[in-house]
Amino acid sequence: MDTGFDLREHGGVDVFLRDCPTRAVLDVIAGKWTMLVLVALADGRPMRFAELRRRLDGVTPKVLTQTLRALEREGLLTRTVYPTVPPRVEYRLTRLGQEAGGLVQRITDWSQANVAVMQAAREEYDGRAARQLPGAAS
Known part of the structure; x- marks a missing residue:
């Protein structure tokens, strides 16, 4: 599969290639709990495990532990x-983690600003899909 210009020839990376190391970074950053931990720690204040667990409603201790270890391993x-x-x-973001946290905070802000629009689109889509099911009343 041709992904366009291959940056590896010039010392760079190409995230669209399956063996690109950037994909491992994206795997870590794109996780729901990872994103929430980054936002929770973005203000620079260190937090203890129990504080993080209370802040991240619904996370299990096992998943939080795995997430924190992964972030530490990646230097975040x-x-x-x-x-x-x-x-x-105590857990605190590194400089690299602060940068990633800033990016994730912008995604969080966008999500909160657009959640109503996306919920309306989902309801409209689901309504159309339900009407198109075989046997559905027309």
């Missing part, structure tokens, strides 16, 4: 353990 956040009893752990 830092995990700081304080030697207290019990240990206190």
Whole structure:
């Protein structure tokens, strides 16, 4: 499949190619919980695990742990353990994480501004689809 100009010939990457390393970055960033963690931490204030869990309504501890580990692995956040009893752990975005958080915040803002329009479009589409089903009343 020809994806157009192949940037690899010039030292770059081409996200449309299956082996492009950029796809791994997109896999991490595009996750629902990843995006929400980035927005929750975007103000620069460190948060503890329980704070994040309360902020991200519906996330399970397992999924939050996996998400935080993935973000740490990719260099988007830092995990700081304080030697207290019990240990206190805080999460904070790195500079790279702040950049990604800013991008995700703009997507979040756009989503909130356009949710009513998209819900109306969904309802219209579903209504049309229901009328086109075999056996549906015309």
